[in-house]
Every structure is written in C-alpha cells, then in structure tokens.
Amino acid sequence: MTAYTLPAAAMPWDGAPLVDRLGVLHPANEKPFASVPLASADDIGAMVARARAAFDLGPWPRLTPSERGTILRRAADLIEGAREELAALQAMETGIPISQFMGMHVSRTAENFRFFSDVVNTAAGETYEQTGRYLSIVTRQPAGVAAILSPWNAPLILASMKAAAALALGNVVILKPSEYAPLSVLRLAELLYQAGVPDDVLQVACGPGQPTGAALVEHAGVDVIGFIGGTATGKRIMAAASATLKKVGLELGGKSANIILASADLDRAVDGSLMGIFMGNGEQCLAGSRILVEASVADPFIDAFVARTKALKVGDPMDPTTEIGPLAFRAHYDRVMSFAAQIEANPAYTLLAGGGRPPGFDEGLYFAPTVVEAAHNALPLCQQEIFGPFAMIQRVRNLDDALARANDSDFGLVSYIWSNDLGAVMKAQGALKAGTVWVNTPMARDVRAPFGGIKQSGIGRDGIKGSVDLFTEEKTVMIPQAPFDLPKLGMG
Numbered sequence: 001m002t003a004y005t006l007p008a009a010a011m012p013w014d015g016a017p018l019v020d021r022l023g024v025l026h027p028a029n030e031k032p033f034a035s036v037p038l039a040s041a042d043d044i045g046a047m048v049a050r051a052r053a054a055f056d057l058g059p060w061p062r063l064t065p066s067e068r069g070t071i072l073r074r075a076a077d078l079i080e081g082a083r084e085e086l087a088a089l090q091a092m093e094t095g096i097p098i099s100q101f102m103g104m105h106v107s108r109t110a111e112n113f114r115f116f117s118d119v120v121n122t123a124a125g126e127t128y129e130q131t132g133r134y135l136s137i138v139t140r141q142p143a144g145v146a147a148i149l150s151p152w153n154a155p156l157i158l159a160s161m162k163a164a165a166a167l168a169l170g171n172v173v174i175l176k177p178s179e180y181a182p183l184s185v186l187r188l189a190e191l192l193y194q195a196g197v198p199d200d201v202l203q204v205a206c207g208p209g210q211p212t213g214a215a216l217v218e219h220a221g222v223d224v225i226g227f228i229g230g231t232a233t234g235k236r237i238m239a240a241a242s243a244t245l246k247k248v249g250l251e252l253g254g255k256s257a258n259i260i261l262a263s264a265d266l267d268r269a270v271d272g273s274l275m276g277i278f279m280g281n282g283e284q285c286l287a288g289s290r291i292l293v294e295a296s297v298a299d300p301f302i303d304a305f306v307a308r309t310k311a312l313k314v315g316d317p318m319d320p321t322t323e324i325g326p327l328a329f330r331a332h333y334d335r336v337m338s339f340a341a342q343i344e345a346n347p348a349y350t351l352l353a354g355g356g357r358p359p360g361f362d363e364g365l366y367f368a369p370t371v372v373e374a375a376h377n378a379l380p381l382c383q384q385e386i387f388g389p390f391a392m393i394q395r396v397r398n399l400d401d402a403l404a405r406a407n408d409s410d411f412g413l414v415s416y417i418w419s420n421d422l423g424a425v426m427k428a429q430g431a432l433k434a435g436t437v438w439v440n441t442p443m444a445r446d447v448r449a450p451f452g453g454i455k456q457s458g459i460g461r462d463g464i465k466g467s468v469d470l471f472t473e474e475k476t477v478m479i480p481q482a483p484f485d486l487p488k489l490g491m492g
Contacts, residue, residue, distance in 0.1 A: 004088035007186035010034045027095030027326040028364045036182045039205040044215035051145045051172045052221045054200035061170040069117030075195035076110040089184040091317040095326040109156040116168035135479045140472040142170035144223030147216045151229045152178035153283040162226040165467035172201045180329045182206040231456045249460035249470040253385045254413035257406030258288030262297045264418035270304045272442040282389035286414045291393045292402045298395045309353045309369045326365040333365040336388040348375040377405040407433045413457035
C-alpha cells in the first residue's frame, strides 16, 4: 500500500469521542484513521476577519501578476513532487482507486495553478474613445474574500480549479473542503504555504455544511462564493448569499445523456461509455449515467457493455489494479442502495448487472457496478442523480428520439454523443441542452474553455472568462482627452 503522511493539522484517530475535531473514516472498512480541527461559527468569524485584513491591508492583492504567478508555479512543482502522498490521501478518504488519483488528478491540480498564473500574466484591459471627448479605461480588480466550497469526489482537482483562479487574480481564499475529504486539501494548503502563499491569504475551514459552511456563506465579510456540489445545497447557498448580494458561481448536479447511434464505432463507444459512468466510482456530476442507444445496435452494444461491467475489478482503493472502490461514506452508500431497491419493485426496470453489494465484500461501502435497462425516460432512476456506479440504458428509435429524451431532464451539465455521421453530430451539438457536449470522447477538458451547466446544473462557468468574471470586479475610469467647458450652475 502506498504510504502517506497526515497533514500537520490532522491527527491519527482510533474512534474515541472527539471534541472540536472532525473524524475521517476509510470507506473500504469504515474504520477511523484521522481527525482534523472542526471550524465552528466563531472560528469562521475569526478566519473571515483575518482574510479581510489580508485583502484590505496585506501585500497579496498588491503584488504584480508575475509575482503571484511565480509563487503559484512554485506550488505546482511542489504538488507534482508530492504526487504519491496526495494520491494516497485522496484514496484513503474517498474510496476512489488510487491509480486514478496518481494519474490525471494530481497533474490537473498542478496544471490549474500554472494555467491561471499564465492567464493573469497575459490578461489585457479595454479602452474606448469612440465619444471623442473621453478615454474610457476598463480594468479588473480582485473581488475580495472568496469562499470556495469543494466536494469530496475529486478533492484536489475541484478545489484547485477555483482556488487557483481566485489566488492568481489577487483574491484571498477561505477553502472549505467536504467533511468527508479534508485531508488532501489540508496537505494542498501546506504546499501552497511552502511555495510562499501567506497563511491568511489561504485558510482551510473543515466542517460540515452546518455550522461551518453556512457560517461562511452567510458572513458579510465574504465577497464571492464558488461552490461545487449537489443541486439542493447549491440552491440553499444561493438563497443565503442573496442576503448580502454576494457573487455566486455554482457547478451542481447532472444526469447526463450518453447517446450511441448506429453510425458510431461501437468498440470505442463501449470503451468511452464505461469510462463515462464508472471512472471515479461513478461519483461524478458529469457521469454519462443515461445511456441512450439506437435500437438497431442496442443488442451488441448492451451485450458488450454488460460483459465489461461484470469484469470490472472491484477492490481495495489502495490497490493500483482496482477499477471500482467503495463509495465515499455511509449515508451516500445507503442512498445508492435505496435506488437499487427500486429495481425489483418496478417491472419497467430490467437489472442487467450488479444491483447491490458485490460478492465477497463483507465490510466496507462496496456497491457492485450496476447496469439497468429502463423502459422509458420518465422513470425515477432515469431522472434522479444517483451519483454512483449505476448506468441506466434506454433503447431509442433514432437521433430525434435520443435528443428528446436527452433534453427531458432537470439537469444540463454535459452530454455525450458517439457517431461518425457528421450531419448527426452537428444536429446533436446544436440541439443538446447542456453546457458541454463531448463528441466521440469521454470527459475531455480544455481548461481555457467554459465549463458549467444550465438548468439545475448550475450558474456560471469555470475557464478563462468565467473564472475572471467570478473572481474580479470591472472598473471603468473616464478621462477627458482635452479640457472642455462645464456648465456653470448657480451663477445666476
């Protein structure tokens, strides 16, 4: 098993009662192994006060973009140097296989800091002089104190995407990781401090939504909120933020359609569809969880997909050969199990694989990779976000039928389409109601491009423009290009 070291703020924990600390369990056996400081509402008040002073009086917002970028690029190098321990911490706290964290996750985390360092170094302002009288200069200034609330399913990638943008643009950050996955984020903060980010410019507040998250969102000293997580929580955050008119960026849930047409390369479609639903244990907002396959190729596709699903290696997340690990925590496991319980009770569902605890796993939060064929799209399992290794398959008549079902959803984060028919692809990309459409590929990402959802999948975008819009405020300065006479009021 890959060795790991707890961050300095964490302590080993044997399950004894905790006071003012938050326990962390390993999902593979539900045994306690670490604890972290629990931030109370009073603690949040003190953290915001320090952050406010760091922004209003401290050097960070007043450094040049190049100076901030040098520090953040140094942090990126340190992150890559800590690849194994960061991967191990994430696997221990989430149950997602370590091989996935060791690969893309750590590299993307480092790249987020390098990328936004480059963004601020190449950013340009705007000038207008069309009036002939004035030169109008538009600049951007950091928004202030940014509260970033990140989820447990990809702790470092998702926390760093928003934190890197906020820090590079001159903001100060209070980062609240999920209570289920605080360890890797605490270690990330240590690496940023080591690189030269001042302590009060980046603080980590560990705790659940109540009281920690709520106190942070509601605090009048916070200027902007970036949240990635569930739709219900996002709605509560938006409502709370409205009291002080904070800027809010929300990346929320999904029930993404994955369309496979007869014109697709079926082998690639099977490969990509397996990745789309089973990577990260299926605990991804962008999972291709609704597979809509054209009827003429449904049988061979489903046969291959189900056979490969049954062959997935379920096991210890610390084992580099594991493909599916345990779900992240007990309440989530019970929720996924409750969805599985609906299958047998409704004849409109046909269970093709999985559907419960896999054989041979007597402890831990293991859920077998599951495939269910559904008779129609209105069924609850086709509409509700399950957030696990749980694929719903529907047979569709043609592209128009697939598009209608794909768009028949409260969510609109991403969509997938597999086809070698250019006309079908172009029709689909225009018709699909989603923030991102992936064509013949699973889960690609260009950090420069916007990423976010429509409908109940969120508000705002990550990427260059969206991140700059969220974490800065525009200022217009108007300067006369030559003296001119002003009306002399009050002269009689």
